[in-house]
Amino acid sequence: MIESEFIGLLRGLAKHPASRGLLDDAAVLDITDSTQLVLTHDMLIEGVHYLPDDPPETVAWKLVAVNMSDLAAKGARPLGVLMGFAMTSDSKWECAFLDGLSQALAAFDVPLLGGDTVSMPPQAPRSLGLTAIGSAQSATVPSRTAARPGDSVFVSGTIGDAGVGLALAQKRITTQDNTAHTALIEAYRRPRPNLLLGQHLAPLVHAMADISDGLLIDAGRIAEASGCAIHIAMEMVPLSPAYEVTEGKTLDARLRAACAGDDYRLLFTASSEARDAIMRAAEERGGTITEVGQVSSGRGLSLSWNGATVPLPARLGHQHGEGRL
Amino acid sequence: MIESEFIGLLRGLAKHPASRGLLDDAAVLDITDSTQLVLTHDMLIEGVHYLPDDPPETVAWKLVAVNMSDLAAKGARPLGVLMGFAMTSDSKWECAFLDGLSQALAAFDVPLLGGDTVSMPPQAPRSLGLTAIGSAQSATVPSRTAARPGDSVFVSGTIGDAGVGLALAQKRITTQDNTAHTALIEAYRRPRPNLLLGQHLAPLVHAMADISDGLLIDAGRIAEASGCAIHIAMEMVPLSPAYEVTEGKTLDARLRAACAGDDYRLLFTASSEARDAIMRAAEERGGTITEVGQVSSGRGLSLSWNGATVPLPARLGHQHGEGRL
Numbered sequence: 001m002i003e004s005e006f007i008g009l010l011r012g013l014a015k016h017p018a019s020r021g022l023l024d025d026a027a028v029l030d031i032t033d034s035t036q037l038v039l040t041h042d043m044l045i046e047g048v049h050y051l052p053d054d055p056p057e058t059v060a061w062k063l064v065a066v067n068m069s070d071l072a073a074k075g076a077r078p079l080g081v082l083m084g085f086a087m088t089s090d091s092k093w094e095c096a097f098l099d100g101l102s103q104a105l106a107a108f109d110v111p112l113l114g115g116d117t118v119s120m121p122p123q124a125p126r127s128l129g130l131t132a133i134g135s136a137q138s139a140t141v142p143s144r145t146a147a148r149p150g151d152s153v154f155v156s157g158t159i160g161d162a163g164v165g166l167a168l169a170q171k172r173i174t175t176q177d178n179t180a181h182t183a184l185i186e187a188y189r190r191p192r193p194n195l196l197l198g199q200h201l202a203p204l205v206h207a208m209a210d211i212s213d214g215l216l217i218d219a220g221r222i223a224e225a226s227g228c229a230i231h232i233a234m235e236m237v238p239l240s241p242a243y244e245v246t247e248g249k250t251l252d253a254r255l256r257a258a259c260a261g262d263d264y265r266l267l268f269t270a271s272s273e274a275r276d277a278i279m280r281a282a283e284e285r286g287g288t289i290t291e292v293g294q295v296s297s298g299r300g301l302s303l304s305w306n307g308a309t310v311p312l313p314a315r316l317g318h319q320h321g322e323g324r325l
Numbered sequence: 326m327i328e329s330e331f332i333g334l335l336r337g338l339a340k341h342p343a344s345r346g347l348l349d350d351a352a353v354l355d356i357t358d359s360t361q362l363v364l365t366h367d368m369l370i371e372g373v374h375y376l377p378d379d380p381p382e383t384v385a386w387k388l389v390a391v392n393m394s395d396l397a398a399k400g401a402r403p404l405g406v407l408m409g410f411a412m413t414s415d416s417k418w419e420c421a422f423l424d425g426l427s428q429a430l431a432a433f434d435v436p437l438l439g440g441d442t443v444s445m446p447p448q449a450p451r452s453l454g455l456t457a458i459g460s461a462q463s464a465t466v467p468s469r470t471a472a473r474p475g476d477s478v479f480v481s482g483t484i485g486d487a488g489v490g491l492a493l494a495q496k497r498i499t500t501q502d503n504t505a506h507t508a509l510i511e512a513y514r515r516p517r518p519n520l521l522l523g524q525h526l527a528p529l530v531h532a533m534a535d536i537s538d539g540l541l542i543d544a545g546r547i548a549e550a551s552g553c554a555i556h557i558a559m560e561m562v563p564l565s566p567a568y569e570v571t572e573g574k575t576l577d578a579r580l581r582a583a584c585a586g587d588d589y590r591l592l593f594t595a596s597s598e599a600r601d602a603i604m605r606a607a608e609e610r611g612g613t614i615t616e617v618g619q620v621s622s623g624r625g626l627s628l629s630w631n632g633a634t635v636p637l638p639a640r641l642g643h644q645h646g647e648g649r650l
Contacts, residue, residue, distance in 0.1 A: 001416035003442055009423050010408075016436030018405060027438035029405060029458070031356055041407040041440045041456055048443060080343060080354060082366040084409065084454040085335075091326035098334050111341030113352035115366045117328055118373060120450070127452035129409040129441070131366055133354070 038076035057100030058189035064104035067132035069193035075202020076134030080113035084129035142208035147226035151269035153293035160257020161187035180242035191264035200281035208268035214317020229298035361461035363401035371450035382425030383514035389429035392457035394518035400527020401459030405438035409454035467533035472551035476594035478618035485582020486512035505567035516589035525606035533593035539642020554623035
């Protein structure tokens with residue numbers, strides 16, 4: 001059984017509306033008439049989701065950040081986290097991990113509320129889990145399913161940096177530009193989801209998700225869940241200076257960026273009337289937002305490059321739950 | 326670094342009052358003036374917390390049950406669970422696990438809201454995590470810290486069955502009594518925390534906890550957290566017929582029961598005025614409750630056997646997070 005089959009079976013068990021059919025970034029649970037909780041749980045496994053030689057501070061950071069990214073996509077304010085930590089017998093690693101955890105909790109202003117610590121058998125890979133609990137800040141909590149024909153498609157920040165950072169960390173590629181090297185590795189190891197931006201955007205958008213598996217695969221999921229077609233103009237995909245230095249800004253470079261994953265940026269659709277408010281929200285929150293495409297009636301994902309149709313790559317990003325390394 | 330040191334460092338990070346200093350069974354988070362959430366996360370690691378040949382249905386059951394036990398100790402009603410599931414490549418195991426998960430969710434009437442599925446490297450032990458979210462049903466949510474001198478100490482159900490069930494499952498001991506064998510293995514593999522009993526008891530008790538690590542060690546923790554002394558009359562420790570058949574009911578047998586762990590029963594203290602209401606709650610919920618001791622001013626745990634002082638065993642139960650096998 002592969003993961004997608006397992007998740008299909010799990011969906012059969014998840015009948016409560018708060019689960020959103022396990023199709024969304026997070027569960028959304030009504031607590032009172034005016035209070036909705038946003039709940040998410042993500043795991044990191046050594047050798048599957050992070051490199052065994054990634055600095056432990058950054059593993060802790062990533063564990064918190066990937067869950068904060070799910071809250072950001074729901075426009076939620078974090079209330080707390082619970083951590084499941086599987087210890088091995090490497091005190092130095094564990095102390096450094098706790099330093100990174102402390103930094104991440106402070107940076108995202110989220111308290112550690114509880115969890116569990118267990119000891120792993122010798123030689124077993126580390127297994128880390130984090131549950132984040134957030135409070136929805138808008139009456140309608142954005143979902144993947146609400147894109148509408150006529151919407152524009154937007155992304156926050158730049159795309160593809162983490163994918164190149166991973167390739168650099170794995171020494172699959174090299175660069176002579178030390179500034180770019182540092183920035184790209186940092187993008188891979190310390191993603192910085194923008195919670196405040198998510199909260200500002202939530203009342204303005206139709207569909208919203210975080211980009212964890214790749215811009216194209218996540219855009220395709222919004223299209224499928226919403227029963228619409230999404231078109232991405234590849235020349236609009238925003239690249240960082242560091243990305244352009246190492247990878248260039250050709251169509252190929254942009255396709256690699258858009259399939260790379262681990263961006264932890266926001267991907268959303270909104271009507272043209274909301275555009276000004278959206279751009280103001282980005283300015284106020286110190287982020288950048290770029291319009292990269294359009295929603296139309298129909299089905300599926302399509303791409304273009306300066307007006308010419310571009311065939312879809314065979315692989316649009318990480319499949320759900322797939323290893324990242 | 327051993328686990329207790331790691332947890333000590335974690336406590337330094339858990340300053341939010343909802344975390345209860347990581348000293349309690351669960352976090353208790355104020356959501357509105359009248360709504361308190363109870364949050365808990367427990368992990369099960371193959372070969373550490375369950376036997377590799379335990380039936381997968383029962384591993385799923387246990388994963389849900391141990392978290393429900395934490396909610397029961399807080400008198401909470403379960404609102405939902407999030408699961409972190411690390412897949413291996415054994416479809417038969419995973420299908421049976423999902424059957425058990427479905428049974429447990431139905432039995433405890435709790436919906437699956439979300440979670441994460443990851444693939445483990447080959448040969449790595451399975452790593453499972455579950456977060457349970459509950460809603461407190463009483464204005465004061467019971468804690469470990471609220472025992473008062475003059476209180477009586479009570480336990481629900483019988484003690485020690487799961488410990489003998491584990492020994493039978495591991496073939497460390499044997500019994501000719503098939504009925505007892507089945508009952509004890511079932512107690513180990515399918516603990517049945519009583520959520521409704523917990524909800525009925527919560528307004529009546531002072532301190533309450535679940536017995537996960539052993540009656541004596543958990544009683545000692547209540548004593549320490551409350552700044553009181555607790556005395557247990559060992560002859561009062563309730564044993565099941567199946568336990569008595571295999572282990573007898575001597576002082577030694579009762580000490581083994583009280584240090585065994587994995588009972589997932591409720592341990593609580595209450596004033597003598599509450600006793601009648603407590604016993605009625607047990608009758609209404611179909612459970613049994615037994616008075617096993619007293620709280621007094623002072624410090625620490627003490628034991629007696631029909632009035633004579635009994636020295637404390639060197640090992641009172643499982644240390645926090647220690648393996649169970």
